[in-house]
Amino acid sequence: MYTVVWETNIAAVLETAIREKPTREATELELTRLMTIAVDAATKRGHALLWESWTNDGAWASRGTCECGAWVQCETRPAPNSIDIGGPAVAVGCPLRKDLS
Numbered sequence: 001m002y003t004v005v006w007e008t009n010i011a012a013v014l015e016t017a018i019r020e021k022p023t024r025e026a027t028e029l030e031l032t033r034l035m036t037i038a039v040d041a042a043t044k045r046g047h048a049l050l051w052e053s054w055t056n057d058g059a060w061a062s063r064g065t066c067e068c069g070a071w072v073q074c075e076t077r078p079a080p081n082s083i084d085i086g087g088p089a090v091a092v093g094c095p096l097r098k099d100l101s
């Protein structure tokens with residue numbers, strides 16, 4: 001019981017530290033985590049993504065685009081009016097793979 005409480009507190013402390021002053025390693029891990037989720041969702045919808053990444057003031061973003069034009073964007077520090085994973089490639093099926101749509 002004690003261990004569970006301690007681990008929960010450490011996770012909360014780390015989460016706060018990463019949010020307030022993310023290290024490059026933590027940011028890369030977060031981007032990798034987001035991209036893994038995005039690839040899984042897009043692949044299930046038949047999309048095959050080509051990725052490009054960029055950085056802005058310590059935050060990283062990646063955009064995967066399918067041949068059909070659908071895209072998904074992952075952001076480690078999304079704007080208040082944005083989300084960390086979003087785009088048509090994780091919402092609709094690929095029209096180029098008719099067997100999946």
Ligand SMILES: [Zn+2]
Pocket residue numbers: 046047048066067068069070093094095096
């Ligand atoms: Zn597609």
